Amino acid sequence: MSIQANWVAYKTIVRKEVRRFIRIWPQTILPPAVTTGLYFLIFGALIGRRIGDMGGFSYMEFVAPGLIMMTIITNSYSNVASSFFSAKFQNSVEELLVSPMPNWVILAGWVTGGVARGLCVAAVVTVLTLFFTDIHVQHVGLTVIVILSTAILFATAGFINAVYARTFDDVSIIPTFVLTPLTYLGGIFYSITLLSEFWQSVSHANPIFYMVNAFRFGVLGESDVSPYIALSITAGATLVLILAALKMLNGSRMRS
Secondary structure (H helix, E strand, O other): OOHHHHHHHHHHHHHHHHHHHHHOHHHHOHHHHHHHHHHHHHHHHHHHHHHOEEOOEEHHHHHHHHHHHHHHHHHHHHHHHHHHHHHHHOOOHHHHHOOOOOHHHHHHHHHHHHHHHHHHHHHHHHHHHOOOOOOOOOOHHHHHHHHHHHHHHHHHHHHHHHHHOOOHHHHHHHHHHHHHHHHHOOOOOOOHHHOOHHHHHHHOOOHHHHHHHHHHHHHHOOOOOOHHHHHHHHHHHHHHHHHHHHHHHHOOHHHO
């Protein structure tokens, strides 16, 4: 296919994905906003008053970047996982696989759709955050890079989940038993300096810990780990997952 044909195919997939999650916004955009609002109300406004400062910031300021990042992670992941599996379940993916469209265009289209939903929901949550605390981004460039790289990483992870899934229940296994625990233990609600040395070491094995802290550094200028190390880990993980997803599309996994 020519470059123009690939561009048309890519735009078509992205447009379909964006229209899909916007059309069902009460299921895709509203629930994360409500949930995050409750987090701010309970953990920030109520419990946060008793906790006091965290890392030199009010507790509300401290948890805000983590909650926004959690929104990006979960929505980028779930959008691709559910959408691509639905397409596979309906056998519409087979039409794409037998078409002259390159596999990387298929992957890029769905990943972009997941990134779009993650950023859309994150924007809504950020506006909601302003009702509870002020946000002054310290490092704009770094913040944008962290947001995009994290969204791409988890959108690709959702794609891989959808490829391996055989039933709708399989789509929810990873988010429930892997993604959610890693997210909550990734330093969203606390600084790992409060933990013992053993649990600090365990936290450093959690990839989401690096993404949350890199984003927190971009917003607040403070972090529990070097943002450059965090970016390197995120970039490396993203590359590995993209290569793995392309290998799945090129192999027999999609046809089994």
